[in-house]
Ligand SMILES: Nc1ncnc2c1ncn2[C@@H]1O[C@H](COP(=O)(O)OP(=O)(O)O)[C@@H](O)[C@H]1O
């Protein structure tokens with residue numbers, strides 16, 4: 166599905182993120198862990214073709230199926246984002262336009278990405294059911310929903326767009342622990358019912374281990390450890406990785 170080789174993001178010649186390689190198949194989840202400033206978001210932005218807007222330069226290759234994303238023009242990227250690859254962020258409410266209802270936003274987003282009018286309503290209904298939101302939420306405005314509902318709504322958009330790959334940058338970091346696990350459940354459902362491949366980013370390795378098949382640990386822009394989630398949890402090679410695991414206690418977990 167997605168295949169990355171020697172990806173580097175740099176600003177003015179300084180490399181801020183370097184990912185040697187990863188491959189992600191349909192329905193698989195890659196977790197990227199690391200402390201603040203380790204290069205996680207810059208990696209995410211590179212995978213979305215967005216670093217150019219902040220002056221970042223990307224080298225290396227990122228293939229989505231047969232298409233080498235690293236060679237796409239800005240116009241070509243616009244046709245890929247929202248159709249093949251999408252991103253959700255830490256604070257979905259901040260990204261929503263406060264003056265339009267969620268239903269209007271949902272309809273416009275589907276239209277923008279080429280979903281036929283006749284199909285939009287059914288897609289919305291199905292997607293809301295998948296993220297366990299009542300259709301009544303469509304009449305609400307962003308300030309009228311909770312952070313957890315907003316994040317599930319963002320995932321409903323992704324489900325309705327039927328993208329192949331979702332980049333989720335700290336999607337649970339602003340949420341309470343109980344709400345965090347609802348969002349994880351919804352993402353798990355997305356991968357299972359749509360086969361969406363997910364890049365799940367968090368500073369909290371314990372949260373990542375709930376969902377990820379493979380884990381990449383970043384520090385100072387470099388990947389310091391990489392392997393299956395089981396390997397990384399059972400035998401972390403680096404003390405840094407152990408610290409990321411111990412950083413946040415998760416209620417109800419015993420290890
Ligand atoms: N526009 C920019 N210009 C220069 N450096 C940047 C820019 N954006 C981010 N960086 C640098 O990239 C590094 C990685 O940042 P980031 O990927 O956001 O970290 P993380 O998401 O892991 O907290 C940081 O050291 C940051 O200073």
Ligand SMILES: [Mg+2]
Pocket residue numbers: 205206207334335
């Ligand atoms: Mg970040």
